[in-house]
Amino acid sequence: MPHTVLVVEDDARITNLLRLYLEREGFGVVAAYDGRAGLEAAERTRPSLVILDLMLPHVDGIEVCRRLREHSDVPILMLTARVDEVDRLLGLSLGADDYVTKPFSPREVVARVKTILRRAGRAAPHQVLRHGELEMDIDRHHVRISGREVHLTPIEFKLLQAFLEAPERAFSREQLLNRVYAHHEADVIDRTVDVHVGKLREKLGDDPARPRYIATVRGIGYKLL
Amino acid sequence: MPHTVLVVEDDARITNLLRLYLEREGFGVVAAYDGRAGLEAAERTRPSLVILDLMLPHVDGIEVCRRLREHSDVPILMLTARVDEVDRLLGLSLGADDYVTKPFSPREVVARVKTILRRAGRAAPHQVLRHGELEMDIDRHHVRISGREVHLTPIEFKLLQAFLEAPERAFSREQLLNRVYAHHEADVIDRTVDVHVGKLREKLGDDPARPRYIATVRGIGYKLL
DNA sequence: GGTGCGCTTCACAGTTTCTTTACGCGGAGG
């Protein structure tokens, strides 16, 4: 379960920019376009962190901050338009955890989000995928079968991850390639997948003729049983 | 245990003003009137926070900030005479936690001090991280292996800290860079991480081929075993 | 000005991993 970040910001361009960068880093992103919606969203989605614009329609950021603090310790990262607004913020002892002044670089924001979450001691919890005897710990980059650790190459790891995230689902070779190579378009023959699946099966101790884990779907691709 | 604030400022009127307000709020206050004395006082009194004037005799604030950062993560609040110096500060990636421009209200400064301490206070002070034979005292910047102290450079220290805070977790080079350079993005080739990890391994007596501590996760990065 | 330390980049070599190719097998459909 990855961290969810709530972005409360009325400028859709900024929201989209932040969404782009945050999602690339594995965060879930929820957006709200005014203070009222922001408070609702916070209540509903229980985000790990809130990025809050100071200037908002309906209910401004200061008010949102105060209300959030009434019921929650959720870390808050403030966005402010000008440096001298910071004074106002701090003077008010709002309890925001950090602030960034516009214009900001999205990478900086992402870095601060990470820092705050780490500081808050709520580092992203481990995601462990299980399926029968298979155990995959994404963070540790660690795979075990019946408790025995097996070493997978990066591609094998991603393949198995794809399968574990959707057991029973049949993936085409092309779908698997897209997963493995993220968004980069690599010109790779799709038979390459067969080779990697073969290696993976070998390491899992799987026999293609009588698969326990990865089954061939003839004419389509592969799936996890 | 009350917080101690070190005020490094050559104008005695300002120092006294800050002392008055800070002590009223229950802080202990130590004053130094130039950069050199400031560094000594920081070493001696281990303050919870440093308020640092940018313009100082002997050793200026920027230099003091840099030196403090070499051995400590103590929060730093900068005092600057003019707003446009702030840009310079930020551009220098000094690692100050906040800044206030003169003229300021002492109440504002106190508010910021509280905010910064609250922010930093989430990270447990005097925390000692242990892992096997490894011992790291964050505050003292001490690292020991089997009781033998080893000297680590700032970057090596932060790297090891990242590992110790999440043993077993595989970090990408980029993640490690983000940790080392906190908020500010430095454009550094990620292979640089390899070199630092190499040095760290050397100091830990670790053999990359048979690591006891830092293992390579091929295609990904590194992790602490 | 010299020296030492720390950071970064580069280059090279040793390994590991990836991709392609080629061949054999076997099921599906005629």
Added chain:
DNA sequence: CCTCCGCGTAAAGAAACTGTGAAGCGCACC
């Protein structure tokens, strides 16, 4: 029963990755 197509996989060359020594640079300390 035969053919065709898809699949499994061994082999080998290509590509990518990592460890490390060396060099350059900036900076603090003499």
